[in-house]
């Protein structure tokens with residue numbers, strides 16, 4: 001067992017709990033926490049701490065932690081902010097393993113320094129901190145409710161990790177109202193130390209936990225979260241809601257790749273890469289959690305929709321496409337199942353329309369036939385209230401079906417109509433039947449189930465191909481160190497080209513000429529046409545300065561270009577120190593792509609891919625992934641852009657060399673990972689040729705850390 005897991009066990013399954021700042025005043029937060037601990041039936045030792053001593057809720061109150069006779073593995077601090085650090089020190093002296101700091105007044109109000117000091121001290125003493133600024137933790141395994149939220153929590157299989165305290169506390173009430181049992185709920189607050197990744201390590205191995213729901217506002221140490229999520233989602237579903245989808249953060253980003261990333265694009269792509277299932281709203285995630293913690297897994301992809309209305313059938317089919325629910329298409333078998341049970345004017349094609357004339361007996365016949373057929377793996381049952389339907393018999397029939405088949409095949413229901421239908425939906429939901437008014441809600445839970453099944457069946461990433469690709473890390477670091485020593489935070493074009501060559505990325509032949517004669521000689525030996533670009537650390541935007549000349553066909557054009565570039569650049573910035581002019585092989589045209597790699601402020605090293613030109617500039621058609629990527633993940637990155645068919649070849653064009661693009665993505669990613677001084681790399685464009693002819697990078701921009 002890892003040290004982290006051992007300490008997380010002290011959070012979820014403590015042997016003893018000290019409550020520092022326990023008050024006998026029922027109006028105080030600490031009193032509520034103690035009374036919740038008592039009400040939850042916690043069996044371990046409870047030690048309230050208050051210098052006043054005495055007794056609270058029947059427990060002896062100790063003046064200090066030191067006075068407690070036995071060991072304490074878990075402490076909850078509920079004293080005002082200015083007293084917290086001293087209490088943390090006392091906890092460390094008592095060898096407490098985990099401390100929850102309920103108190104507010106730290107980094108959330110700008111008091112970052114003290115928060116950092118507290119965590120540093122705790123870590124130096126092998127102690128972990130949850131919070132500060134939290135409402136506490138509930139764990140069904142202990143059981144213990146050390147929150148100051150509602151006392152009445154239903155135990156079950158859903159674990160909730162929430163960064164918002166108020167929303168978390170409200171979710172306790174909401175889950176109770178919706179009949180959703182919790183295995184745990186943890187308020188993470190400022191995430192000064194313990195974060196989602198630490199908690200996921202515990203929840204992954206907790207038998208009580210069937211589904212994990214995370215409400216996230218911001219990600220810190222995202223690279224750890226990525227690694228942990230990839231493991232957890234192979235074992236159980238993780239559902240994520242993220243607030244703060246704004247693109248504001250992107251505006252401040254230094255590079256093109258950064259500005260394309262957006263705040264949400266990267267998060268969304270990385271969650272998908274990790275197998276986490278992203279929900280739009282808290283309500284949607286709770287629907288998914290409830291369903292996933294109670295249903296059996298489908299044995300295969302064949303979903304059948306049974307409906308008495310064509311309209312809602314079509315809506316459901318649309319929703320199936322949106323939520324990736326695979327629909328069963330074997331018309332012969334469908335006909336065999338349903339033809340003798342529905343009128344001739346119904347439809348045995350999926351969605352199966354049992355017609356508006358169907359009553360509950362008709363539904364039951366069709367539903368049983370669907371569930372009893374071994375080729376059908378899951379069923380979505382829809383209904384509109386018609387005059388023909390015997391609403392009084394409907395709830396009983398649906399409940400029977402649910403109980404008879406819920407352990408073997410997943411199902412979800414949606415019924416739409418008046419008061420009686422509303423009542424039926426509410427009553428059945430209270431009994432745990434997955435039933436909704438809204439067709440999309442009914443389909444989306446099935447979508448979450450199939451995403452989870454897909455994640456669990458996906459083999460673990462294979463890095464053999466990636467490991468077989470070698471780059472010259474020594475040379476790359478040498479180049480970067482030289483630029484750093486020169487006091488720059490960016491590489492000049494010829495330095496970037498040299499670095500990319502060291503990474504095995506195909507770059508055009510190029511050399512810096514310091515005189516006109518040298519330029520002519522270089523161009524002649526390289527072969528025409530050539531490109532010429534100014535080399536100056538004072539001119540970053542070479543084209544804006546008139547420092548680039550393309551497609552130079554002969555000696556005379558090279559001479560003219562030399563003079564024009566020198567003239568333009570001196571005019572653009574008279575003080576610029578011009579090192580020379582780079583003469584490069586002119587790259588043949590092909591399909592332009594763009595590859596970016598950067599240190600994302602949340603997730604650490606990430607990679608981006610897109611098609612060049614308008615696809616990236618106007619359409620922002622790019623995809624992201626966290627590094628390192630496996631071969632399969634790099635392929636997913638390429639396939640995720642909308643313009644991917646252009647790489648496959650459209651309108652008679654040949655397929656492009658996708659393998660060469662994929663290899664370049666992996667090489668660029670490896671560069672970022674091998675040198676922590678690099679913050680941004682942008683290969684733009686990488687020209688992809690026809691399959692077998694490779695890809696060539698025309699230009700690369702590399703930025704370095706500022707420190």
Ligand code: COA
Pocket residue numbers: 020021022023024025028029030049050051052077078079080081083087102103104105133134135164165166187
């Ligand atoms: N050791 C033990 N007990 C101590 C102590 C110490 N070093 N210093 C003070 N105490 C006692 C106090 O005497 C008091 O007990 P009493 O009622 O018997 O006098 C008790 O601890 C609590 O201290 P008090 O000063 O009354 O604070 P409070 O209860 O009003 O507020 C917090 C304390 C932590 C709740 C408050 O500072 C806070 O941060 N509130 C916001 C919490 C929050 O919203 N968190 C985020 C949720 S999402």
